[in-house]
Amino acid sequence: MSSLDDARALDAADPLAGMRERFLLPEGIIYLDGNSLGALPKATIAAQKDVVERQWGTDLIRSWNDNGWIGAPQRIGAKIATLIGAEPHEVIVTDSVSVNLFKLIIAATRLNADRSQILTEPGNFPTDLYTADGAAGLLANHIVHTEQAGDLVDALGPDTALMLLTHVHYKSGARHDMQLLTEEAHEAGALALWDLSHSVGAIPIDLGGCEVDLAVGCGYKYLNGGPGAPAFLYVREDLQDQLRSPLSGWMGHEAPFEFRDDYVPAPGISRFLCGTPPILNMLALESGVDLFADIDMDAVVAKSAALFDLFETRIEERCGDHGLELITPRDAAHRGSHISYRHPNGWPIMQALIERRVIGDFRAPDILRFGLTPLYTSFADIWQAVEILGEILDSGIWRDTRFAEKTAVT
Amino acid sequence: MSSLDDARALDAADPLAGMRERFLLPEGIIYLDGNSLGALPKATIAAQKDVVERQWGTDLIRSWNDNGWIGAPQRIGAKIATLIGAEPHEVIVTDSVSVNLFKLIIAATRLNADRSQILTEPGNFPTDLYTADGAAGLLANHIVHTEQAGDLVDALGPDTALMLLTHVHYKSGARHDMQLLTEEAHEAGALALWDLSHSVGAIPIDLGGCEVDLAVGCGYKYLNGGPGAPAFLYVREDLQDQLRSPLSGWMGHEAPFEFRDDYVPAPGISRFLCGTPPILNMLALESGVDLFADIDMDAVVAKSAALFDLFETRIEERCGDHGLELITPRDAAHRGSHISYRHPNGWPIMQALIERRVIGDFRAPDILRFGLTPLYTSFADIWQAVEILGEILDSGIWRDTRFAEKTAVT
The missing domain is CATH 3.40.640.10 (Type I PLP-dependent aspartate aminotransferase-like (Major domain))
Known part of the structure; x- marks a missing residue:
């Protein structure tokens, strides 16, 4: 069985590892929903401040020409x-x-x-x-x-x-x-x-x-x-x-x-x-x-595939007996950059994961979906996310009624 | 003939005068184009920072539910x-x-x-x-x-x-x-x-x-x-x-x-x-x-009409012999909140005004358009804008070739 240290070694060798610092990622969150809403690039913060305060606020209508709107x-x-x-x-x-x-x-x-x-x-x-x-x-x-x-x-x-x-x-x-x-x-x-x-x-x-x-x-x-x-x-x-x-x-x-x-x-x-x-x-x-x-897009593509492989391997190792059914094709040429599992209790399991600060999402009727975003997802994220999923499945905590409640947006 | 002091007296008596401070208006600009792009409310600066940094950056996908998106x-x-x-x-x-x-x-x-x-x-x-x-x-x-x-x-x-x-x-x-x-x-x-x-x-x-x-x-x-x-x-x-x-x-x-x-x-x-x-x-x-x-909308409507009346009166007084033809109906019940004049040299005149930091706009083929936005346009703005327009028309500076150049957005 692989270890968190193995995952960290993959991060150390990752040519894209430096990109992660260019995003604001909240402390303590493992964000695996960048396929739904991508994370905030730090450069966007200053750029939006400029757009609002200087371009709109000061240059006003002239920005259509002068700021290239x-x-x-x-x-x-x-x-x-x-x-x-x-x-x-x-x-x-x-x-x-x-x-x-x-x-x-x-x-x-x-x-x-x-x-x-x-x-x-x-x-x-x-x-x-x-x-x-x-x-x-x-x-x-x-x-x-x-x-x-x-x-x-x-x-x-x-x-x-x-x-x-x-x-x-x-x-x-x-x-x-x-x-x-x-x-x-x-x-x-x-x-x-x-x-x-x-x-x-x-x-x-x-x-x-x-x-x-x-x-x-x-x-x-x-x-x-x-x-x-x-x-x-x-x-x-x-x-x-x-x-x-x-x-x-x-x-x-x-x-x-x-x-x-x-x-x-x-x-x-x-x-x-x-x-x-x-x-x-x-x-x-x-x-x-x-x-x-x-960015070198080949590196993005290679990392997406490697993140997938680690996720899938770890699920097999850590959660193999909990009824998660992989529905994403294993062949890298036949898939995108998220990984999806079917589980009859997908909704409460995902809510329990989110409470533990691992953010993926649910797609009706029974799909758990995890986005693998090569620019800021680390191999350690993947290892830890699967570990937490394993703990949730082992403990059965997802059966608690607080996880049954539906939200407007899933 | 009215004076700038008369306009300032109208501002002093304006029940909406306090609203102006709630906008970021750049120093030295008289902005009469709020009918095209409204000015930046100061409250928007903090609100956008919150939307970008906290709602998107920290709360991420959860904002669809938790921040009411x-x-x-x-x-x-x-x-x-x-x-x-x-x-x-x-x-x-x-x-x-x-x-x-x-x-x-x-x-x-x-x-x-x-x-x-x-x-x-x-x-x-x-x-x-x-x-x-x-x-x-x-x-x-x-x-x-x-x-x-x-x-x-x-x-x-x-x-x-x-x-x-x-x-x-x-x-x-x-x-x-x-x-x-x-x-x-x-x-x-x-x-x-x-x-x-x-x-x-x-x-x-x-x-x-x-x-x-x-x-x-x-x-x-x-x-x-x-x-x-x-x-x-x-x-x-x-x-x-x-x-x-x-x-x-x-x-x-x-x-x-x-x-x-x-x-x-x-x-x-x-x-x-x-x-x-x-x-x-x-x-x-x-x-x-x-x-x-x-805001009391009746006060907005009343101020819009008063701004229009001052603009029109001052144009008559200050620029009456320069061929500006009012095309906006005089009756407050039959008009909106901008005032428009036809002039065969509308384009270069408006460019000269903008250089003097009075921002209105031009609409093809020959219309000078000035927005009267009761929340942040002052009577003193109007008085001074017409004074500057008068100086431009008196001097003929708008005939300078630099004002002939067209921009992508008018």
């Missing part, structure tokens, strides 16, 4: 592009994942107008399913068709307008083969739209290499952009001027400050902007994304 | 409701004005499905026009029909599904008669959607008294919510469960944390939520809105 969606998009294998002018930061999905689903199905089907999988992240349904409801004769992951390739056909998939599954952590599925979608004449929310900043993504058409992703998970950070949206260069956002707000106009009555979309990716962007959240996202400028 | 859209909506004559459960804070317009235009035209026309006016704020066009493009057989303000009542007819108007015009400052136009719309069988962006927080609004169906409004102008603050959305109680947002993101689901595959909209106003809200901007808006809790 107006170009923030494109500027931060270009930084994210380097993490996902895209060109700088193929990515923009705007709105939420849900709103961006809507823009792209409508735009893509209108482009592929002789086809009636949006193909996705059951159990996809709810907002992807809900937004596809909402969009299909607006289009004449469009339906959302769901197929299990293993049947997606066979389901692609002459009626498929758009294949909409989440790269890494929010519950299971399973990763789709983006290259293969995108090729198959194209083969069938469909466009491919990937939701990168659970993969960006943690695993390798090569949108260009996979010739992906469209993508969206989340700013507040592995990118550490802060609560409700705006999302990003990718459109492959050659498609940009063929697509038209149904959300034709003024910021997507070719000349918003001419205040003309007629809408003419901006050239390129900027046409996917809509209203005035939330600048405080936008610039907090930039602080988070900037941390990746100093 | 999940209920912020409804909680802040209820506070805004008191400023617009709505019930607390009729208003929610979410997305941008543009996105909210889209939700309500689609929802309303689907409800009034046997009618094909969205009626608005030419020169309405561009995002209102652009969004209506975008929405109409998605609906079978819908068109956007524009009529000049004076012809709107006559244009309402059996084909009008929705009347979409901005309460106070962003350029001219002219205010529509909400009561009359809403009654006429209802008489014709149309729904009425009002954009309150240039009126909320500055002039009286009584959505309930006017039986308004739908409304949206901006958080970063007179509400002082900070750059890109999320917008608000109002739906009259009896309509809420009849309307369905086309943007069916997970936060509008009746049970988002059950992660079900099928979308069922939340009861009431919460169904108009979409994605995860931008919490930093959201809570900055709350700090801005909270300032209104201590």
Whole structure:
């Protein structure tokens, strides 16, 4: 059996170990929920103070020009592009994942107008399913068709307008083969739209290499952009001027400050902007994304895999007889950067863990989910978290009624 | 002719004078652009520090429950409701004005499905026009029909599904008669959607008294919510469960944390939520809105009118021979809280004013616009701003080539 000292030795040899100091991590907490809300980069504290007090407070309206607010969606998009294998002018930061999905689903199905089907999988992240349904409801004769992951390739056909998939599954952590599925979608004449929310900043993504058409992703998970950070949206260069956002707000106009009555979309990716962007959240996202400028993504990917392996091995060793069922694929190439277990008492067990200051989360109906965030999760964190989980399971303390109470957000 | 001392006497007698100290206003600046970006409330500085460092940094994901993030859209909506004559459960804070317009235009035209026309006016704020066009493009057989303000009542007819108007015009400052136009719309069988962006927080609004169906409004102008603050959305109680947002993101689901595959909209106003809200901007808006809790809105309205009267009188006295043409209605009941002048050299004159540290703004093609924000604009500000404008016009310094250069944002 391994020891805490073994874990500490892994930390000592970790090329990313120095990154942990760049985050504010509260004393005594083991935070394994960075796949839901990333931790606070220390640089964000000073940057937000500057945004609020100097840029807003002192420079006021002039900041749109003088502090570069107006170009923030494109500027931060270009930084994210380097993490996902895209060109700088193929990515923009705007709105939420849900709103961006809507823009792209409508735009893509209108482009592929002789086809009636949006193909996705059951159990996809709810907002992807809900937004596809909402969009299909607006289009004449469009339906959302769901197929299990293993049947997606066979389901692609002459009626498929758009294949909409989440790269890494929010519950299971399973990763789709983006290259293969995108090729198959194209083969069938469909466009491919990937939701990168659970993969960006943690695993390798090569949108260009996979010739992906469209993508969206989340700013507040592995990118550490802060609560409700705006999302990003990718459109492959050659498609940009063929697509038209149904959300034709003024910021997507070719000349918003001419205040003309007629809408003419901006050239390129900027046409996917809509209203005035939330600048405080936008610039907090930039602080988070900037941390990746100093990082070797191969090291991130390798550490994610090593954290997973330690977690899984330790669960086997320490908690093997307590009925935890691993639902995340063991093969590093087929998973994201969180690890999930099924347990019939998942809810109270997670609440007992949180009381012991190990923060993971629960996903209905029975999933315990632990985020492995290579920038600030240590191997010692993993060893200690599993030890505490073992104590909770051994003692049965999770059966206490105080852990049964439900919260608004899980 | 009045003097600066007269203006100072008005400040001394101003019941709102104490509010000015609650804002951070940079030394030596006369800020007359609070109708575009409201000034920074001092309370927001400490509140944002707390949101970033304690709520995000220390409490992390637990803040959704423990610091009330999940209920912020409804909680802040209820506070805004008191400023617009709505019930607390009729208003929610979410997305941008543009996105909210889209939700309500689609929802309303689907409800009034046997009618094909969205009626608005030419020169309405561009995002209102652009969004209506975008929405109409998605609906079978819908068109956007524009009529000049004076012809709107006559244009309402059996084909009008929705009347979409901005309460106070962003350029001219002219205010529509909400009561009359809403009654006429209802008489014709149309729904009425009002954009309150240039009126909320500055002039009286009584959505309930006017039986308004739908409304949206901006958080970063007179509400002082900070750059890109999320917008608000109002739906009259009896309509809420009849309307369905086309943007069916997970936060509008009746049970988002059950992660079900099928979308069922939340009861009431919460169904108009979409994605995860931008919490930093959201809570900055709350700090801005909270300032209104201590304020008598009648005093705000009275001061807005008095600031306008002083500005107009002083322009007549000091700059009367320089070709400035007032385009804002003189009657306080027919205007908002900014004052606008047309001048063929509006752009360079405004740039020269800004160089002299009087900040108003320019709206194409020839409008000089000055925001009168009763919470922090003083009568002395007005007097001095007009004096500086007079000096610029007398000297002709605005003809210098350095004032001709265009900026990205005007």
